[in-house]
Amino acid sequence: MHPVQHRIQQLFRWMWFIFIIAGILCIPFHKVFPVFPLGLAGIAGSLSVLVAPQTISIKRQKNLFVAAAIFLIPLYTYLISSNILQAKSDLEVKAALLIIPLVVALMEPVRRFEWIWMQRALIISCIAFILTAIGIAGYKMVTEDYNAFNYKRLVAFTIIHPAYLGMFINFSIMILLFGWLGWSKAVFKLKSHWSLILIAILFVFLVMLTAKNSVLFALLMFFIATIAYVRKSGNWKYAIGLGGGALMVFVLFLTFNSYTRERFSMLYRFNDVEYDNSVNSREETWKAAIEVLQNMPWYGLGSGDMQERLNEQYAVNGFTLGEEESHNAHNQFLQVTLEGGIPGIALLTFLLIYFFRLAFINRFWLYGGFLVLISFNLLTESMLETQSGILFFAVFNAVMLSRIASE
Secondary structure (H helix, E strand, O other): OOHHHHHHHHHHHHHHHHHHHHHHHHOOOOOOOOHHHHHHHHHHHHHHHHHOHHHOOOOOOHHHHHHHHHHHHHHHHHHOOOOHHHHHHHHHHOOHHHHHHHHHHHOOOOOHHHHHHHHHHHHHHHHHHHHHHHHHHHHHHHHHOOOOOOHHHHOOOOOOOHHHHHHHHHHHHHHHHHHHHOOOOOOOOOOHHHHHHHHHHHHHHHHHHOOHHHHHHHHHHHHHHHHHHHHHHOOHHHHHHHHHHHHHHHHHHHHHOHHHHHHHHHHHOOOOOOOOOHHHHHHHHHHHHHHHHOOOOOOOOOOOOHHHHHHHHHHHHOOHHHHHHOOOOOOHHHHHHHHHHHHHHHHHHHHHHHHHHHHHHOOOHHHHHHHHHHHHHHOOOOHHHOHHHHHHHHHHHHHHHHHHHHO
16 A cells, blocks of 8 residues: 555544544434534545555454344335335434444454543543533522432433433443453453442442433342452452442432332332333333234334334223324334334344354453343333434444454
8 A cells, every 4th residue: 555545544544533432422412413423434434445445354344244234124124114204214214223334344443442442432421421410400409499310300401311321321331340350351441449439420320310221230230240250359248348339329219219219119010101100101012012013914014104003002002102102112122023024023133143142252241241231221122213222332333343353
């Protein structure tokens, strides 16, 4: 490669990296803003490839082309839809599932320092979001005597749903835990006490947020980390003290914070289908989705027609809230089966198994943890139907697959 050509390529590579970092910094704050820096990253990455196409290593990055195959699901559901306008809108939202892995696949594999800075960016962004949310809630408390230190009130300044914010925070906690335990070669690491301080801040905010699935997932991570630390160091008193401390924080919030107690009591209340009672709303949503599944063609309803059919079932079941607000299936596996039938769910299942196998074979434990987190959220959210979930998954899945190629 000519030296000038190489310098230009590296300039575009640096621009791609900077815009990716900017996009990650935006992810916890807004579900639309990250599109702009990530779009610029796509342009910069494409230009770096055009400047020096001979550096493309398709064979080396083949797993990213497999990842891009997830876009075949919305493409298929578009093709079988009768409501083309709605299906087209769905296809446009999900375009990142194709574009991001393809651009990363055509570039040189993600470097170690780039990956570490991407992890730092997510942690920094989550901490910045927490400080912003607490600052705004505190201001409202002082000036308006309004308690905004819970659930959607705490994040009312943005349009990110608490469940998605909880997922971003949990991945930040996972990065810090894996670094603390020394489970991966390319995980961002801090000194032990700083890692624990940041983990504590992230977890306390999760409990304040009362995103139930996110809190439960974090407690599960702490339980596994406690066992792992004991096996590694033999210092069971220290490990149990840390794990017990996290559980104590949760118990104290349940005991003294009536809103937290009310939110978690929804886990065992089955008679009030209200907006704030997401447990019962999901029960009604899943019931309707399963009833639609039993009376639909094997090849699916299509992304343009599925919601209308689901709303009709809500009306039949008397689930007024779901009909009025056009609730999606709140389970990605049900969502994909409704839209794409057997072909859609078969492809999604194959890809998840493929990714898990890659993580295991390459002993990339953080990638495995990321996939567990994603799968956990797929069970209670149709996260690949919204820009927040799509961008988070597409960026970090592509980057970690590229890291596998670099090893």
